[in-house]
Amino acid sequence: MTYQELREWVDANPFAPFRIVITDGRAFEITHPNMLRPGRHSAMVGLPDDPAEPDVPGRHVTLALLHIVRCEPTGPSATVPAVPTP
Numbered sequence: 779m780t781y782q783e784l785r786e787w788v789d790a791n792p793f794a795p796f797r798i799v800i801t802d803g804r805a806f807e808i809t810h811p812n813m814l815r816p817g818r819h820s821a822m823v824g825l826p827d828d829p830a831e832p833d834v835p836g837r838h839v840t841l842a843l844l845h846i847v848r849c850e851p852t853g854p855s856a857t858v859p860a861v862p863t864p
Contacts, residue, residue: 779846784816787849795853798823801845807852809833819843 787796788811798806798814798821806823808814810833813824820842824835 779843779849781816781818781843784814784821784843784846784849788814788816794851797850797852798841799847799850800841801847806839806841816843821846 787808793811795807795809798808800806806825808823812833813826813835815822815824820840822838822840825837825839826832826834827836828834
């Protein structure tokens, strides 16, 4: 997975929730754009700790981009963001 691919998921307008799946099989739900910060080689995934504020991370995990197998849409709109053409 590349930085640009993750940015497309986060910047989709309107934002649609999605799941990140990594090489060991774990999955992380991204329910709000505040919950993912992609970087050049890794991404920080926010983990909420207060159900009243699901878009505010209480802690985070850092994932190496090379371990991200795929992103998959979740929720009612479940569509993959369009890839812009160069």
